[in-house]
Amino acid sequence: MIQREEIEKVRQFQSGEHPVTSLYLNIDAESHPYRKWEVQLKNLIKEKKEGLEGLDFSRKGLHSVREDFERIQKYVQLELEINGTMGLAVFSCSAENFWRTFQLTVSVKDRLTVDRSPYVIPLLAVFNGARKICVVLADRNRGRIFEIVLGHIREHHDVFSNVPDKVRAGGWHGYEEKTIQRHIQDHVLHHLKSIADLALSFFKQENFDRLILGGIKEVVSNLRPLLHSYLEDKYIGEMDIPFESDPKTILKKSLEVERLYMAREHARLVSNLVTVSKSHGNGVLGWENTLRALQRNQVQQLFIQSDARSQGIYCDRCRYLDVAGERCPLCNRDLALRDDIVDPLIGEALARNCQIEQVAPPSELERYGGIGAVLRFRG
Numbered sequence: 001m002i003q004r005e006e007i008e009k010v011r012q013f014q015s016g017e018h019p020v021t022s023l024y025l026n027i028d029a030e031s032h033p034y035r036k037w038e039v040q041l042k043n044l045i046k047e048k049k050e051g052l053e054g055l056d057f058s059r060k061g062l063h064s065v066r067e068d069f070e071r072i073q074k075y076v077q078l079e080l081e082i083n084g085t086m087g088l089a090v091f092s093c094s095a096e097n098f099w100r101t102f103q104l105t106v107s108v109k110d111r112l113t114v115d116r117s118p119y120v121i122p123l124l125a126v127f128n129g130a131r132k133i134c135v136v137l138a139d140r141n142r143g144r145i146f147e148i149v150l151g152h153i154r155e156h157h158d159v160f161s162n163v164p165d166k167v168r169a170g171g172w173h174g175y176e177e178k179t180i181q182r183h184i185q186d187h188v189l190h191h192l193k194s195i196a197d198l199a200l201s202f203f204k205q206e207n208f209d210r211l212i213l214g215g216i217k218e219v220v221s222n223l224r225p226l227l228h229s230y231l232e233d234k235y236i237g238e239m240d241i242p243f244e245s246d247p248k249t250i251l252k253k254s255l256e257v258e259r260l261y262m263a264r265e266h267a268r269l270v271s272n273l274v275t276v277s278k279s280h281g282n283g284v285l286g287w288e289n290t291l292r293a294l295q296r297n298q299v300q301q302l303f304i305q306s307d308a309r310s311q312g313i314y315c316d317r318c319r320y321l322d323v324a325g326e327r328c329p330l331c332n333r334d335l336a337l338r339d340d341i342v343d344p345l346i347g348e349a350l351a352r353n354c355q356i357e358q359v360a361p362p363s364e365l366e367r368y369g370g371i372g373a374v375l376r377f378r379g
């Protein structure tokens, strides 16, 4: 999968002596009308520029950072197209001619960092929660298939390229004595059956996590009962959309379908988590309990509302995390209280192979500080 390779390239990027600029920007059109994120970005850059001279980088390094800022600003103003995506990540090191952008299907906290290496934790967290979506479009005699990963859409032209001929040969042959109406019904049904078969073989090959069906309503409603049970398990919704729609429109609509599904799914999972935690089963709620469970390697699935924050301490030597304190109880080192420990928390969760679910607000988690976890075992 290209996305994973791309992320790996960013993670392993070594700039040598030059600083790397990393940007995360919330580009959710619903909460930011009129491309308000452009203003946000301007402010982030202005703030960062003021502190730039104080950073320990060479003249050439600082020049490279200023070029990064310019390029990022130009990209966001002129090139960025929003197709239902909610977050943006950009990594740039102009002196090394390094540039990568990612559009994300969840919103992210606005942040601009300049450091010796790319700041990838938020990107890894999003990727950890990302699912591969397959979209199948059908009309009466054609099919199209798409794959969506992390806000990128790709059409697989090869999958359906030979469908019409097959359908014509198989669908019309031997039905001469029946009425025209009957011919058409058989033809469509036969055609939809072959689409369902091709979708199944595509699934066996690509192993996607979610399936969305699209096309005019009556065609889609005839297609769904023909799906193999493997595909029915992956089905998350359908969309009423013209067959000829361009990929951008399909992406936007698909992400809307996914967002609605995720809202329902997260509500269900969080509600289960609350029930389980309250009955002293395999679940915890709130910052203190979750941090403790995480450090005991108990956490299987971490639920965090995307706007959740907590102050606390973090010892990067011992990987100790707490909501309060002055020193690390393991190495006794003095630690400064941080305004927000979400980043080290996510870093720890990733390092411990936890599944991370970023829940869109509002949610039932809000009553518990926006955080909780399903446990592998109870301590």
Ligand SMILES: [Zn+2]
Pocket: 315, 316, 317, 318, 319, 320, 328, 329, 330, 331, 332, 333
């Ligand atoms: Zn320590």
